[in-house]
Amino acid sequence: MTKYDPKKIEKKWQNIWEENRVFETGEDRSKPKFFALVEFPYPSGEGLHVGHPRPYTALDILARKRRMEGYNVLFPMGWDAFGLPTENFAIKHKIHPREVTRKNVARFKKQLKSIGFSFDWSREVNTTDPNYYKWTQWIFIKLFEKGLAYKREMPINWCSSCKIGLANEEVVAGACERCGGEVVRRVKNQWMLKITEYADRLIDDLDSVDYIDRVKAQQINWIGRSYGMDVKFQLSGKDDYLEVFTTRPDTLYGATYMVIAAEHPLLDEYRDDIENMDEVVKYQEYASKKSDFERTELSKEKTGVEVKGLKAINPVTQKEIPIWISDYVLMSYGTGAIMAVPAHDTRDWEFAKKFDLPIIEVVKGGDIEKEAYTDTESGVLINSELINGLSVEEAIEKISDWLEERDLGTRRTNYKLRDWIFSRQRYWGEPIPLVYCDKCKWVPLPEDELPLELPDIKNYEPTDTGESPLANIRDWVKTTCPKCGGEAERETDTMPQWAGSSWYYLRYIDPTNDNQLADQEKLKYWLPVDWYNGGMEHTTLHLLYSRFWHKFLYDIGVVPCKEPYAKRTSHGMILGENSEKMSKSRGNVVNPDDIIDEYGADTLRAYEMFIGDFEQSVPWLEDGVRGCRRYLERVWRLQDIVVSGDEYSEELEASIHKTIKKVTEDYETLKFNTAIAALMTLLNEFNDNGSITKADLKTYLILLNPVAPHITEEIWDIMDFGGMLNEQRWPAYDEDKIKEDVIEMPVQVNGRVRGTINIGIDADQEEANRLARENRAIQKHLEGKQIIKEIFIPGKIYNLVVK
RNA sequence: GCCGAAGUGGUGGAAUUGGCAGACGCGCUGGACUCAAAAUCCAGUGAGGGUUAAACCUCGUGCGGGUUCGACUCCCGCCUUCGGCACCA
Numbered sequence: 001m002t003k004y005d006p007k008k009i010e011k012k013w014q015n016i017w018e019e020n021r022v023f024e025t026g027e028d029r030s031k032p033k034f035f036a037l038v039e040f041p042y043p044s045g046e047g048l049h050v051g052h053p054r055p056y057t058a059l060d061i062l063a064r065k066r067r068m069e070g071y072n073v074l075f076p077m078g079w080d081a082f083g084l085p086t087e088n089f090a091i092k093h094k095i096h097p098r099e100v101t102r103k104n105v106a107r108f109k110k111q112l113k114s115i116g117f118s119f120d121w122s123r124e125v126n127t128t129d130p131n132y133y134k135w136t137q138w139i140f141i142k143l144f145e146k147g148l149a150y151k152r153e154m155p156i157n158w159c160s161s162c163k164i165g166l167a168n169e170e171v172v173a174g175a176c177e178r179c180g181g182e183v184v185r186r187v188k189n190q191w192m193l194k195i196t197e198y199a200d201r202l203i204d205d206l207d208s209v210d211y212i213d214r215v216k217a218q219q220i221n222w223i224g225r226s227y228g229m230d231v232k233f234q235l236s237g238k239d240d241y242l243e244v245f246t247t248r249p250d251t252l253y254g255a256t257y258m259v260i261a262a263e264h265p266l267l268d269e270y271r272d273d274i275e276n277m278d279e280v281v282k283y284q285e286y287a288s289k290k291s292d293f294e295r296t297e298l299s300k301e302k303t304g305v306e307v308k309g310l311k312a313i314n315p316v317t318q319k320e321i322p323i324w325i326s327d328y329v330l331m332s333y334g335t336g337a338i339m340a341v342p343a344h345d346t347r348d349w350e351f352a353k354k355f356d357l358p359i360i361e362v363v364k365g366g367d368i369e370k371e372a373y374t375d376t377e378s379g380v381l382i383n384s385e386l387i388n389g390l391s392v393e394e395a396i397e398k399i400s401d402w403l404e405e406r407d408l409g410t411r412r413t414n415y416k417l418r419d420w421i422f423s424r425q426r427y428w429g430e431p432i433p434l435v436y437c438d439k440c441k442w443v444p445l446p447e448d449e450l451p452l453e454l455p456d457i458k459n460y461e462p463t464d465t466g467e468s469p470l471a472n473i474r475d476w477v478k479t480t481c482p483k484c485g486g487e488a489e490r491e492t493d494t495m496p497q498w499a500g501s502s503w504y505y506l507r508y509i510d511p512t513n514d515n516q517l518a519d520q521e522k523l524k525y526w527l528p529v530d531w532y533n534g535g536m537e538h539t540t541l542h543l544l545y546s547r548f549w550h551k552f553l554y555d556i557g558v559v560p561c562k563e564p565y566a567k568r569t570s571h572g573m574i575l576g577e578n579s580e581k582m583s584k585s586r587g588n589v590v591n592p593d594d595i596i597d598e599y600g601a602d603t604l605r606a607y608e609m610f611i612g613d614f615e616q617s618v619p620w621l622e623d624g625v626r627g628c629r630r631y632l633e634r635v636w637r638l639q640d641i642v643v644s645g646d647e648y649s650e651e652l653e654a655s656i657h658k659t660i661k662k663v664t665e666d667y668e669t670l671k672f673n674t675a676i677a678a679l680m681t682l683l684n685e686f687n688d689n690g691s692i693t694k695a696d697l698k699t700y701l702i703l704l705n706p707v708a709p710h711i712t713e714e715i716w717d718i719m720d721f722g723g724m725l726n727e728q729r730w731p732a733y734d735e736d737k738i739k740e741d742v743i744e745m746p747v748q749v750n751g752r753v754r755g756t757i758n759i760g761i762d763a764d765q766e767e768a769n770r771l772a773r774e775n776r777a778i779q780k781h782l783e784g785k786q787i788i789k790e791i792f793i794p795g796k797i798y799n800l801v802v803k
Numbered sequence: 804g805c806c807g808a809a810g811u812g813g814u815g816g817a818a819u820u821g822g823c824a825g826a827c828g829c830g831c832u833g834g835a836c837u838c839a840a841a842a843u844c845c846a847g848u849g850a851g852g853g854u855u856a857a858a859c860c861u862c863g864u865g866c867g868g869g870u871u872c873g874a875c876u877c878c879c880g881c882c883u884u885c886g887g888c889a890c891c892a
Contacts, residue, residue, distance in 0.1 A: 080892075083892070167890040167891065168891080169892095217807065218807055218808095218886095221807075222888085224806090332889095424890065425890095426890090497892060498892085535892095536807075537886060540887060540888075541887085541888095542892075572808095581885090610815090611816090613817095615808090617885065618815070618816085621814080623814085624815060626829080627815095627827095630843095631828080633842095673815090674826085676827080677816090677827035678826095747823095748822080750872075750873090751822095751873045752873090777859090797873085799872055799873065800872085801872050
């Protein structure tokens with residue numbers, strides 16, 4: 001027997017698969033289809049680390065298995081290649097981002113190919129390819145035409161020393177990552193997408209898809225739908241009011257003051273009435289330096305300033321109450337103002353205690369001297385004239401009706417979800433294909449002018465006015481209006497990286513179509529994606545954005561179904577040996593190239609899957625890699641013990657059927673670690689048995705093939721089993737062959753196992769009792785005791801309770 | 804802080820979803836083979852007690868309570884770690 005030499009056989013089989021186009025997807029519509037999708041990577045300069053192949057191997061296993069089960073499988077790969085790190089690299093090293101991307105993609109592709117994934121490379125897409133982003137721009141224009149894209153003033157992070165806008169990532173502890181300068185919030189006119197218009201559908205349609213529960217929960221909570229009221233508080237002595245959103249109008253009698261966001265427009269409007277404007281402005285400056293995240297931290301000390309000279313009137317008590325500003329109220333949620341009910345809200349309570357504001361209990365049950373009473377679900381209203389004695393639920397209804405009758409409030413659904421800030425003042429993104437004309441305002445480019453290509457420039461730094469670098473190319477910016485032919489200027493903002501990744505799965509279906517995003521018939525056959533696996537870190541942004549775009553495309557008749565992904569699962573992260581996140585700065589990054597070089601791609605794949613629960617994060621341990629290599633060596637040596645025979649060995653038959661069942665089910669439920677453990681167990685049984693038939697080995701190789709495709713193909717070939725392994729049928733199992741007639745049943749006395757009895761699978765309690773009494777170990781625990789209760793679970797356990 | 808997860812031997816993890824805790828692998832210990840080493844093979848391996856050896860007993864799934872004949876699994880309250888928090892992707 002030859003030596004197991006992964007270097008040789010892996011390259012060999014990768015070439016054979018490629019030459020024979022084994023994994024290219026056909027259009028055989030008679031077969032059931034299986035569209036398996038993994039999140040396409042961002043081709044960073046660092047290349048792959050061992051975290052990347054984890055989800056890819058998982059879905060590769062499913063793709064390979066489904067092919068053997070007779071499915072027409074689409075398993076594609078591409079590049080999410082626009083983005084900030086490439087641009088920053090380009091700025092630093094004076095290399096065009098296109099060139100950086102080209103190199104990175106080439107490296108990634110070579111690495112992925114060396115792992116032996118069964119991707120259909122003929123369908124590769126790249127978001128930075130003009131033929132691709134033509135359609136990203138096309139979708140944006142459609143959104144614009146349907147009124148779902150609009151411009152609005154939004155705060156951005158502004159480095160006061162570099163004079164450029166910064167990504168959140170570039171702001172470290174309130175300072176600019178590049179220069180350490182102070183970062184403040186500054187408003188900028190930004191393109192926004194109305195994802196909020198789809199909020200209800202994005203929640204409700206989750207009922208129709210098979211996503212793991214924690215993904216659904218995260219999406220629902222992120223959208224944050226709540227039912228409540230907009231309540232008007234009249235401004236004292238003014239013909240104007242301050243509106244708040246509240247989910248608890250029943251606590252209105254307990255509203256003893258109001259808090260508005262530091263950016264609330266009211267402050268500007270009534271600046272002449274405000275007696276302490278200096279103090280207010282100072283606080284506004286203070287708040288502008290904080291992110292929303294820092295502002296809402298509960299643990300921190302509450303800060304705020306009373307707005308003197310302005311008062312509001314509580315609509316039910318008619319009492320005048322003060323208005324404060326504080327950074328715990330955000331302009332981006334609700335109306336940017338709250339009615340504070342300190343007795344029943346923790347933050348309001350802390351604020352009231354600190355600034356000595358009145359606290360009025362309106363729901364009975366807590367001790368408001370000690371803390372806010374917030375767990376009010378079963379409470380009863382007090383100190384609330386109109387609704388005293390009512391339950392919270394009844395009180396909400398009654399007071400809401402009362403307010404609506406008097407035009408003091410309106411029932412409304414509110415969302416935490418905010419519209420999507422779509423503009424970036426950056427170079428390396430899709431240009432927004434709009435033109436501004438004084439006469440016609442914003443005008444989209446006609447379809448035949450797409451793609452609007454990114455112009456070549458030398459300097460990628462944003463301008464010091466905060467505009468994108470494109471604004472400096474006057475020739476490019478100056479254009480004519482497509483509508484009236486007059487003078488016009490191009491939009492210089494680009495799109496965020498999310499744009500290209502919001503619809504890439506569609507392009508795989510028809511990657512070279514020049515006339516439309518994808519052919520209708522093809523979309524009808526392939527959609528929806530049957531199984532989409534990706535990281536939990538993409539649950540709220542990418543996944544939601546792409547569901548939003550898909551729904552929009554459904555609305556305009558481009559795609560045939562409401563949801564893009566029928567099923568969504570999620571993998572855990574692979575950590576470094578020190579159990580910390582792999583990163584260059586921590587120096588714990590493991591490169592798959594090194595693993596392949598030393599142990600082979602099959603070992604890498606097997607370890608990636610055997611390492612632990614697929615859905616959990618887990619540290620990478622090189623010792624474990626060696627264990628998988630040893631396992632494959634043992635598989636290789638099975639060749640030594642093969643004897644002829646087209647039937648399963650009698651002694652192994654039951655185990656083989658059991659393993660087929662276990663492996664088949666475990667692959668489908670992402671329990672790759674236990675599938676491999678079962679294969680290891682069967683291998684041990686093979687070796688204990690001393691010999692195996694050809695049939696035993698054939699089935700074994702097929703079951704292992706999705707995990708370790710190269711070694712199994714090679715053994716199949718050496719054994720001359722005929723054809724290629726990847727063309728074989730997935731084995732079936734026979735339930736009758738697995739069933740055991742007699743089982744070893746544990747017998748407990750007072751809940752502790754004291755022995756086991758061999759008992760027929762269908763035996764009854766009487767039989768169990770007889771056998772248990774015959775068993776000496778069990779007998780010992782029954783002597784001199786009285787049986788007061790017996791629990792017998794057929795086929796499982798027998799428990800005797802004695803006294 | 805808010806939302807979502809996780810916590811089991813020296814170690815990665817397993818446990819048919821309330822029924823023998825620790826499958827499978829790693830590591831370690833001992834043995835075989837070898838001039839020797841590596842590789843390979845065989846045996847052992849949760850902790851404590853007990854025995855010449857076994858049997859056997861007690862404890863044990865982050866911490867504290869609870870439900871149950873029976874809890875890693877369910878309930879209540881904590882602690883710790885990880886993912887996300889909207890311009891990293």
